[in-house]
Amino acid sequence: MSKVKIILFTMDKTYAQFFSNFMINPENSQRYSIQIYTELGVFKENTRNKKSHILLTDVELSNEDRLPFEKVITLSEVNDSEDNVDSVFKYQPLKDLLTHVLAKFYENSGKVIPNRTGKNKESIISFYSGSAGAGKTLFALCFARYLSMQGKRVFYLNLEGLHTTSLYFTEEKQSSAEVLYYLKNNKERLISKIESLKSRDSLTNIEYFSLPPNPEEMEILSREEILGLVHALKQTQHYDYIIIDLDSSLHERNKAALEVSxxxxxxxTADQTSFERSKQIINEDYLETELDQAKIHFVLNKIGETDFDGLNEYNYSIEKRVPFKTAWLEMSEEQKFQSDTKIGESLFQLLKTHMVKAGV
Structure with a gap:
């Protein structure tokens, strides 16, 4: 991922030190290239004829001094700059300030920073099942949590018609519902809005959209809109993994997500109905997508002491078997998710083994 080059020029040395301390965070240093100046002469000498993406400043500068920057954003001491594309409130939390700065920059430029390596680093991992109640959401989030704990940057995208995300991320967050408006009506601004509309779980650092359950809205999402949303998340170049949680329907949004996975x-699940429904979906190609069968990893969840009669007649290459856990009957979904020490890691190891065999 290419870094966003930001120059901070302020004569407020206390603020400069505060900003510098914040940027020491490894996550920030991975995403931003920051230079800080507190003297005008040094600032001019080191920025003249050197292109940078963003200048953050609370100092009045000449047009010549502003030329090297694609975007100049003023640090305002008055908290009325939210709708002003050229300023941000100086004394807000720096995490929020940088979010607003990036949103304004992307909106101004209409693009993200090109990836100089020419490689798309994001892995898009989808969780699907032919029947409800298979444990998709819990498994998807356990996998996302494990990745995040390994220092990976993870976005969790729930595309279920009726989702239960709030059972796992229980902190109250600002609604991200506006992202659906931009997806349908103003795709050009979608990438810039992702920065300000996404949420982050403070316990796991997983980022996600805090969307209210709205089956009607999800039902009218088109294939093109889902492809556009996933593309926009990729274009931010901020994530190592995008985890997509799908429901068991044959809706266009599921087909689109599987297509790009x-x-x-x-x-x-360890019952014949689950096996039969999946068999019909695959054999009859109800998903109508050219999904490489080698990319599908069958996981059998909630297995008991014995398999149901006739299980071996189904031609599934089951790569992971997960026993039914009686202790989970007394636990909330959040407790299952936060206490998991096996599911996420085992799924990661499964993928790792698959990639080694495939020579990736």
Missing amino acids: TEVFWLL
Whole structure:
């Protein structure tokens, strides 16, 4: 991921030190290239004829001094700059300030910073099942949590018709519902709005959209809109993994997500109905997508002491079997998610083994 080059020029040395301390965070240093100046002469000497993306400043500068920067954003001491594309409130939390700065920059430039490596680093992992109640959401989030704990940057995208995300991320967050408006009506501004509309879980650092359950809205999402949303998340160049949680329907949004997925975890439960429904979906190609079968990883969840009669007649290459856990009957979904020490890691190891065999 290419870094956003930001220059901070302020004569407020206390603020400069505060900003510098904040940027020491490894996550910030991975995303931003920051230079800080508190003297006009040094600032001019080191920025003249050197292109940078963003200048943050609370100092009046000449047009000549502003020329090297694609975007100049003023640090305002008055908190009325939210709708002003050229300023941000100086004394807000720096995490929020940088979010607003990036949103204004992307909106101004209409693009993200090009990836100089020419490689798309994001892995798009979808979780699907032919029947409800297979544990897709819990498995998707356990996988996302494990990745995040390994220092990976993860976005969790729930595309279920009726989702239960709030059971796992229980902190109250600002609604991200506006993202659906931009997806449908103003795709050009979608990338810039992702920065300000996404949420982050403070316990796991997983980022996600805090969307209210709205089955009607999800039902009218088109294939093109889902492809556009996933593309926009990729274009931010901020994530190592995009985890997509799908419901068990045959809706266009599921077909689109599976189409762009790097790998797919297909969950089965230890009952004949689950196996039969998945068999019909695959054999009859109800998903109508050219999904490489090698990318599908069948995971059998909630297995008991014995398999149901006839299980071996189904031609599934089951790569992971997860026993039914009686202790979970007394736990909330959040407790299951936060206490997991095995599911996320085992899914990661499964993918890792698959990639080694495939010579990736």
